[in-house]
Amino acid sequence: MISLREIREVSTRHGITFLMGFASGLPLLLTGSLLQAWMTDANVPLDAIGFLALLSLPYSLKFLWAPLLDSWSPPWLGRRRGWLITVQLLLTAAIMSIALFSPSTQPLLIGLIALLISLFSATQDIVIDAYRREHLPERELGLGSGFYVYGYRVGMLLASGGGMVLADFIGFQATYLTMGAILGTCMLVTLLAPEPDKVSASLPTNQGGSKHQIRSTFWEPIRNFLQRPSALWLLLFILLYKLGDSVAGNLTTPFYKAIGFSNSEIGATVKIFGLWPMLGGIFLGGFLIVRLGIYRSLWWFGLLQMISTAGFIWLHHVGDSLFWLASVVSFENISAGMGTAAFTAFMAALTDKRFTAGQYALLSSIMSLPRVVIAAPGGILASHLGWDAFFWICTIAAIPGLLMLWRFKEWRTMLSPEAR
Numbered sequence: 001m002i003s004l005r006e007i008r009e010v011s012t013r014h015g016i017t018f019l020m021g022f023a024s025g026l027p028l029l030l031t032g033s034l035l036q037a038w039m040t041d042a043n044v045p046l047d048a049i050g051f052l053a054l055l056s057l058p059y060s061l062k063f064l065w066a067p068l069l070d071s072w073s074p075p076w077l078g079r080r081r082g083w084l085i086t087v088q089l090l091l092t093a094a095i096m097s098i099a100l101f102s103p104s105t106q107p108l109l110i111g112l113i114a115l116l117i118s119l120f121s122a123t124q125d126i127v128i129d130a131y132r133r134e135h136l137p138e139r140e141l142g143l144g145s146g147f148y149v150y151g152y153r154v155g156m157l158l159a160s161g162g163g164m165v166l167a168d169f170i171g172f173q174a175t176y177l178t179m180g181a182i183l184g185t186c187m188l189v190t191l192l193a194p195e196p197d198k199v200s201a202s203l204p205t206n207q208g209g210s211k212h213q214i215r216s217t218f219w220e221p222i223r224n225f226l227q228r229p230s231a232l233w234l235l236l237f238i239l240l241y242k243l244g245d246s247v248a249g250n251l252t253t254p255f256y257k258a259i260g261f262s263n264s265e266i267g268a269t270v271k272i273f274g275l276w277p278m279l280g281g282i283f284l285g286g287f288l289i290v291r292l293g294i295y296r297s298l299w300w301f302g303l304l305q306m307i308s309t310a311g312f313i314w315l316h317h318v319g320d321s322l323f324w325l326a327s328v329v330s331f332e333n334i335s336a337g338m339g340t341a342a343f344t345a346f347m348a349a350l351t352d353k354r355f356t357a358g359q360y361a362l363l364s365s366i367m368s369l370p371r372v373v374i375a376a377p378g379g380i381l382a383s384h385l386g387w388d389a390f391f392w393i394c395t396i397a398a399i400p401g402l403l404m405l406w407r408f409k410e411w412r413t414m415l416s417p418e419a420r
Contacts, residue, residue, distance in 0.1 A: 013136060014147045016193050019152025020128045023186040027091060027121035029160040030179055031055045033116040033271070036253040037164060037263055038172040042104040046254055052378020053250045055114050058122040060368040064128045078195035080131045085190045087127060088183065090122040096180035099173040134196035157275055158182070162269025225350075234350065237404045238366050241298070241343060244397035245336060246306045246370035247378050248312060248390075253385060254379075255312065260320035269322060270329050277330040281337020287341055295344040298405055304335040304400035312391045343367070 039049050075083030098113045132148060159179060166175045225231055234414070256266050289297045311328040318324045347363040382390040 016189060017132055017136065018147040018151035019186065019189045020131065020193075021148035022155040023088070023126050023183060023189070024121075024125050024148075025152035025388065026159050026179065026183055026186075027095065027124075030095060030163070031118050031121075032177070033177070033253045034163040034167070034172075035110075035114055037167065037257065037266070038109075040170070040254045040264075041106065042102065042107075044103055045185055045249075045379075046383040047377075047379040048107065050251060050254025050377060050382070052114070053112070055111070055118050056368070058115075059125070061414075062122040062126055062364045063365060065123070067270060069123070069126055069130070077191075079419055080127060080134065080195065081190055081195050083179060084124065084127045084131065085187055087120050087124045087320060088187050088190060092180050092184040092187070094120060095183060099176040099180070110294055114201070127294055127307075128295045131323050135194070146273050152173050153275065157272060161267040161271030161275070161364075164263045168262065168264045168267075170246045195307055197323060221344065224294050232406070235363075235366055237351055238347065238363055238402060239369060240397075240401035241302065242305070242339065242367065243370045244309050244394040245339065247397060248309050251378050251382055251390070252312070255316075255382075256325070258387065262324075263324070264397065265322060268377075269326050271336075273326060274329045278333040278337045281334035284334070285338035285341030288338070294342060294346050295405075297338075298346060299402065299413060301335065301339040301342045301344075302398065302405070305339045306395055306402070308332040308335040309339035309391060309398065310395045314388045316391070324364070333360050 032055075035055075036049055036052060039052070069083055073079035074086060076082050086257055094113055094117045095389070098117070099111055101110050102115070103110050118198060163175050163179060166178065170178075194412045224231075228234070252270070253266065256270065257263075275323075285297070285301060288300075308331050310329075311331055315321075315324055347367070350363065378390070385393075
């Protein structure tokens, strides 16, 4: 029988996990949709807004400096909490400092500060992921991941939907000050949370690391993956599968505003209401993968993603209609959630269990490149060709990834029997 003390300890651990997930999710869209809306209102050119996608580059490259956070320990609060409180101080200061400037007169300076926010946010994610792994017992890792994801989504919802609605009432500068203050309160969680016991025992004895350790840490997972048949084609497929969906998603906020929706309507309909279809799509995708297998799920969910991208063309012609905005966003989010569920399961099934962390970091970094790099010139396409042509291009961009699935049927032999 579980004692009251054990229940309290479990609740405390997962309460910390939820709140740290909230701290991870909050900054993400402060440099995404909220910043896009602010710059759109300030009449910043659409092609420049498109390049804001590059602000997410630190999230794709964070594996490069993650080992440093394992090797070096600050002289305060321990290795995990010491790094976390330091990064959260810098992140709070960066979020609040962006409110001191105007995108209409200082867009480059705001872009540089937003890049710092992304850098500090990505570093915070590294530390929180490590803390969660070391703080939770093995039997609670699955439950802890659920609490973390929901906290992350609540943070994203507050920054995007809440931020858009708040901006209509108090302005964007006051909104960023408010978001910085909210993130600052998360430092209380860091100060009150215990330092994981395993950290002190697992500190590297050689702070610099030997050449062999460096080679095994950074190169061995990549070498192991590249030795597989068709490995480069697999990497190309991972790059292309969500290409159209990612490029289209990068400019949806300026698109919504261009056809007449207000910040409050976008925040309430796209961000707050649209969250539930996304969560439903992830759940439905996970259920169907069990029935269909990963390979067939990638086919069907990829087709749905492509069709849902074409829905933005319909919305462009319908115009300022909250019903059709909610309908298009719901379909797109359900399809994206299903596609994400299949895609992440596919990448996990490809990893060698000896190198799960390294290989998954490699695959997920490649997966994020369309959202970060390839989507950046999307603003140029939309401003020169118009919204219809832009979304047609995004729709057609899904076809190469689907054709590669048809061509490389032998990929199924690389998956476990359950995943095929």
